[in-house]
Amino acid sequence: MSEAISCTWRDPITDEEMVGLVQAHGGNATAGWWDRIKGHSLGWVGARAGDGLLVGFVNVAWDGGAHAFLLDTKTRSSHQHRGIGTAVVALAAANARAAGCEWLHVDFESRLRGFYYDACGFRPTDAGLIHLPTAK
Numbered sequence: 001m002s003e004a005i006s007c008t009w010r011d012p013i014t015d016e017e018m019v020g021l022v023q024a025h026g027g028n029a030t031a032g033w034w035d036r037i038k039g040h041s042l043g044w045v046g047a048r049a050g051d052g053l054l055v056g057f058v059n060v061a062w063d064g065g066a067h068a069f070l071l072d073t074k075t076r077s078s079h080q081h082r083g084i085g086t087a088v089v090a091l092a093a094a095n096a097r098a099a100g101c102e103w104l105h106v107d108f109e110s111r112l113r114g115f116y117y118d119a120c121g122f123r124p125t126d127a128g129l130i131h132l133p134t135a136k
Contacts, residue, residue, distance in 0.1 A: 003049065003050065003082070004049070004050045005047050005048065005049060005050075005055065005056070005079075005082075005084055005087070006047070006048050007045055007046070007047045007048075007056070007084075007087050007088055007091050008045065008046055008047075008048070009043055009044075009045055009091060009092075009095045010043045010044060011044065011045065011046030011048070013034065013038075013044070013046050013054060013057070014034075015031065015032060015033070015034045015035045017054045018033065018034035018054075018057070019031055019033075019034075020054070021054050021055075021056075021057055021074055021076060022074065024076040024077055024078065025074040025075065025076060025077060026077060027074070037059070038059075040061065041059050041060055041061055041062075042060045042061065042062040042068055042095075042096060042099055042101075043060050043092070043095055043096075043099075044057065044058060044059045044060060044092070045057065045058050045060075045088040045089075045091045045092045045095075046088075047075075047084050047087060047088050049079070053076075054076075055075065055076040055078075055079040055084060056074065056075045056076065056079065056084040056085060056087070056088045057072065057073070057074045057075075057088065058070055058071070058072065058073040058074070058085075058088045058089055058092050059071040059072045060092050060095070060096055062096070062099070062101060065100075065101075066100075066101055066102040066103055067101065067102070067103050067105060068096035068099075068101040068103065068104050068105070069104070069105045069106070070089065070092060070104065070105070070106040073085060073088065073089065073106075075088075085115060085119075086115075086119045086120055089116075089120045090120070092104075093120075104122075105127075106122055107127070107129070
């Protein structure tokens, strides 16, 4: 990372900051989402610029045992391709390992394959998926 970015496990992040990050990432933000789900997480990583702006994030859900799951990896569009996403994933993995997790899972769109496989060290595995709103 070229500029001073700090990554922190269980960074105190406000719902407003998450809405701003999701919008800056190009997503549709829902106010109140972060406040509702953070209590169900093993933890999360926030990445902040020197001025305190939230520029990166990843959430770590878990089953309370051996399995942790990366969700909602985001880097502010103005800060992408600087190693921030890789850094938040690495810190999330280290803290999931420290919590006793044996496996770290992630699902992603095919365009992100290089990021997760090459930059972050994930490997391909068989998985299954049901789209619940359209399932019979």
